[in-house]
Amino acid sequence: MKRILVIGAGFAGLWSALSAARKLDELNRTEEAEVVIVNPAPFHSVRVRNYEQPLDPTLVQLDTVLGPAGVKLIQAKATQIDSATRRVAIEREGTAESLDYDRLILAAGSVLVRPPIPGLDCHSFDVDTYAGACKLQAHLLTLPALPDTPGRYTAVVVGAGLTGIELAAELPARLREIVADADRGKVRVVLADRSATIAQSMGGAQPVIEGALKTLDVEVRAGVTLESLDEASVTLSDGAASERIEAATVVWCGGMHANALASQLPVTLDPLGRVPVDTFLRAEGVPSVFAAGDCARILIDGTRPSVMSCQHGRPMGRYAGNNAVCDLFGLEMLPLSIDWYTTICDLGPWGAVYTEGWDRKLVTQGETAKATKRTINGERIYPPKSGTREDILRAASPVVQTPPPTERAG
Numbered sequence: 478m479k480r481i482l483v484i485g486a487g488f489a490g491l492w493s494a495l496s497a498a499r500k501l502d503e504l505n506r507t508e509e510a511e512v513v514i515v516n517p518a519p520f521h522s523v524r525v526r527n528y529e530q531p532l533d534p535t536l537v538q539l540d541t542v543l544g545p546a547g548v549k550l551i552q553a554k555a556t557q558i559d560s561a562t563r564r565v566a567i568e569r570e571g572t573a574e575s576l577d578y579d580r581l582i583l584a585a586g587s588v589l590v591r592p593p594i595p596g597l598d599c600h601s602f603d604v605d606t607y608a609g610a611c612k613l614q615a616h617l618l619t620l621p622a623l624p625d626t627p628g629r630y631t632a633v634v635v636g637a638g639l640t641g642i643e644l645a646a647e648l649p650a651r652l653r654e655i656v657a658d659a660d661r662g663k664v665r666v667v668l669a670d671r672s673a674t675i676a677q678s679m680g681g682a683q684p685v686i687e688g689a690l691k692t693l694d695v696e697v698r699a700g701v702t703l704e705s706l707d708e709a710s711v712t713l714s715d716g717a718a719s720e721r722i723e724a725a726t727v728v729w730c731g732g733m734h735a736n737a738l739a740s741q742l743p744v745t746l747d748p749l750g751r752v753p754v755d756t757f758l759r760a761e762g763v764p765s766v767f768a769a770g771d772c773a774r775i776l777i778d779g780t781r782p783s784v785m786s787c788q789h790g791r792p793m794g795r796y797a798g799n800n801a802v803c804d805l806f807g808l809e810m811l812p813l814s815i816d817w818y819t820t821i822c823d824l825g826p827w828g829a830v831y832t833e834g835w836d837r838k839l840v841t842q843g844e845t846a847k848a849t850k851r852t853i854n855g856e857r858i859y860p861p862k863s864g865t866r867e868d869i870l871r872a873a874s875p876v877v878q879t880p881p882p883t884e885r886a887g
């Protein structure tokens with residue numbers, strides 16, 4: 478029995494495994510190869526929703542999807558990849574084991590970058606992982622019981638990429654729900670970033686985002702860096718002067734870096750720590766290894782590097798899984814190329830913005846864009862809810878979806 482081993486059950490890993498299972502089924506070769514996925518948790522975390530609450534309903538229990546597809550789940554953490562001997566070391570319930578593979582798909586995702594800023598490790602929260610987002614929410618729920626200090630209901634979000642913007646837009650309403658009626662006026666949310674303007678990379682949507690944040694009472698601080706933080710405050714600096722803001726809650730949203738497992742392959746990583754892959758998702762120069770999602774870098778339209786996103790991670794997974802099976806049996810692989818790019822940024826109770834193209838041309842905003850975001854976050858990125866083998870395998874076909882539909886003006 479040959480083995481296709483997938484590391485990670487996020488967007489890229491889940492769809493890699495399902496796509497490999499689909500191809501084996503199509504070829505009628507399920508008796509010749511097994512698909513095994515290694516993931517620390519028994520669930521698929523829909524990471525893009527970590528700025529929301531409650532999160533438990535967003536999780537997908539892996540056995541409900543992998544079971545019908547015939548994929549074997551090993552609940553463990555991969556610790557070492559030896560591409561010379563085709564072996565992956567794993568840690569399962571504290572015990573070291575190893576797994577051989579015939580084809581490997583590395584899909585271990587990314588982690589939040591944590592620069593050595595004083596106090597960052599001990600006093601900041603994040604929404605990078607399900608666990609991190611749960612910890613933040615648990616902390617917010619304790620605020621009413623804390624002593625009545627000036628910063629008790631102040632939250633400072635540092636880093637105004639999409640994650641920071643989406644969280645900052647949610648927080649005023651979320652905090653107002655938690656605090657007592659008499660204290661609602663004390664809720665303060667600040668979004669800080671080192672760029673000269675907030676949401677600088679958002680093209681035509683930039684002024685819309687800035688306006689929405691204002692409507693939501695989110696204060697913005699642009700052109701500042703995080704100097705330090707402690708239990709009760711955060712200090713921001715614009716290079717000339719520092720501002721200390723009393724805040725019981727600081728959330729760090731400072732960007733992502735590929736999982737360290739990527740550095741174990743004999744390749745030159747890109748600046749984000751990603752494995753360069755060819756158009757078939759093969760790790761360049763490493764036989765029998767594929768990579769997908771945030772830990773891989775493909776030229777997604779033949780020219781531009783893929784973006785760390787579920788938008789790219791899911792199709793990368795579908796093609797990697799398909800191609801790993803094809804490669805194993807000497808069949809023709811499929812090249813991945815996506816000629817469209819969209820960004821849909823949630824703006825909490827205000828709505829959302831939807832842009833098209835790499836220059837982010839504004840297409841829709843407000844409730845119209847929010848309806849699209851709800852469809853993406855609630856349906857498009859989930860495996861079929863029917864749970865049947867047929868539906869799951871069909872959804873894993875190596876095809877590129879069309880852009881998410883949105884209602885256009887005129």
Ligand SMILES: Cc1cc2nc3c(=O)[nH]c(=O)nc-3n(C[C@H](O)[C@H](O)[C@H](O)COP(=O)(O)OP(=O)(O)OC[C@H]3O[C@@H](n4cnc5c(N)ncnc54)[C@H](O)[C@@H]3O)c2cc1C
Nearest residue numbers: 485487488489525554555585586770771785786787788790
């Ligand atoms: C709050 C937030 C909002 C976002 N919003 C958007 C958005 O609107 N649109 C968008 O396209 N993208 C968005 N992103 C980015 C998106 O979530 C990631 O790009 C995407 O999750 C990458 O998918 P992935 O499968 O590569 O990695 P992940 O989803 O991170 O999955 C990696 C998996 O690998 C597992 N793993 C890690 N290490 C190991 C190991 N050693 N052994 C075994 N398994 C391991 C992890 O537990 C996880 O299950 C957002 C991210 C965040 C945090």
